[in-house]
Amino acid sequence: MRKRLGPLEGEPGRTSYAEGAVRIEAPGETITVRPPFGLAHARDYEKVELAPLFEALEEDHLVAALLVRLGGYAVGVFEGEKLVASKVGSRFVKGKHKKGGSSANRFRRRREEQARALIEEAAEVAVAVFQPWRTRIEFAALGGDRTAIDRVLAADPELSWLAEKALPRFFSVPEPRQAVLERLPYDLYSAEFSVE
Numbered sequence: 182m183r184k185r186l187g188p189l190e191g192e193p194g195r196t197s198y199a200e201g202a203v204r205i206e207a208p209g210e211t212i213t214v215r216p217p218f219g220l221a222h223a224r225d226y227e228k229v230e231l232a233p234l235f236e237a238l239e240e241d242h243l244v245a246a247l248l249v250r251l252g253g254y255a256v257g258v259f260e261g262e263k264l265v266a267s268k269v270g271s272r273f274v275k276g277k278h279k280k281g282g283s284s285a286n287r288f289r290r291r292r293e294e295q296a297r298a299l300i301e302e303a304a305e306v307a308v309a310v311f312q313p314w315r316t317r318i319e320f321a322a323l324g325g326d327r328t329a330i331d332r333v334l335a336a337d338p339e340l341s342w343l344a345e346k347a348l349p350r351f352f353s354v355p356e357p358r359q360a361v362l363e364r365l366p367y368d369l370y371s372a373e374f375s376v377e
Contacts, residue, residue: 182214182234182235182238182372182374183235183238186205186212186214186231186234187231189205189207189229189231190229190230190231190232191228191229191230192207192208192228192229193208193228193229194206194207194208194228194229195225195226195227195228196225196226196228196229196230196231197225197226198220198222198223198224198225198233198234199223201215201216201219201220202214202215202216202220202373203220203231203233203234205229205231207229210376210377211376211377212374212375212376212377213373213374213375213377214234214372214373214374215372215373216234216237216238216372217348217350217369217370217371217372217373218237218240218242218319218320218348219237220233220234220237221237222234222237238372241260241261241262242259242261242319242320243258243259243260243314243317243318243319243320244258244259244318244319244320244321244322244369245257245258245311245314245318245320245321245322245343245346246258246259246321246322246323246324246362246365246369247303247307247321247322247323247324247330247333247343248323248324248325248352248354248357248361248362248365249300249303249325249326249329249330249333249357250325250326250329250354250355250356250357251296251299251326251329252271252272252299252356253269253270253271253272253299253356253357253358254269254270254271254299254302254303254306254307254325254333254357255267255268255269255354255357255358255359255361255362256268256269256303256306256307256310256311257310257362257365258310258311258314258318259365259366259369261366262366262369262370264362264363264366265314266310266313266314267310267359267362268306268309268310269357269358269359269362270302270303270306272295272298272299272302300329300332300333300336301336303329303333303336304333304334304336304337304340305337307333307337307340307343308337308339308340311340311343312339315342318346319346320346320347320348321343321344321346321347321348322347322348322350322352322365322369323343323347323348323351323352324351324352324353324354324357324365325352325353325354325357327351352365352368352369
């Protein structure tokens with residue numbers, strides 16, 4: 182970001198910091214940048230002023246990560262880009278039964294039991310991993326499957342605070358595994374960038 186925007190610093194134009202983003206009107210282009218954790222600075226400048234943006238982009242945060250899909254979960258705490266606590270797990274959850282008949286209900290009940298066990302385990306692990314960090318965690322990154330995440334958050338009242346600290350962005354992950362959790366900072370710390 183600094184490499185792309187740095188040369189514009191001090192150039193004629195207009196810079197507006199508002200609502201967690203910055204709009205840079207430089208000669209020949211208008212650029213909007215929304216840092217991943219927002220931007221508290223609010224002010225207008227009659228030139229290209231980028232210092233508040235660069236400061237926000239360089240800040241490290243303590244982030245709780247909860248990734249859940251039926252079949253597995255990954256729970257972690259990031260201090261900046263470093264994963265400082267984590268636990269992953271998986272449980273078999275049957276796929277949906279496509280045929281009808283008397284066995285369809287048995288498959289459905291078994292699938293629901295397996296899914297419930299996974300949700301309960303994920304909630305229990307999340308409480309255990311986050312508890313030592315809870316008072317210091319600034320943001321929560323949620324991802325995987327929205328329904329599964331909602332079920333995990335509802336499974337234990339100790340997790341209700343995660344919804345309040347959740348980033349607006351929901352992280353899509355195919356399978357919540359340790360490797361996926363370790364790569365999360367690449368997405369977590371990326372800013373939204375658009376040019377008009």
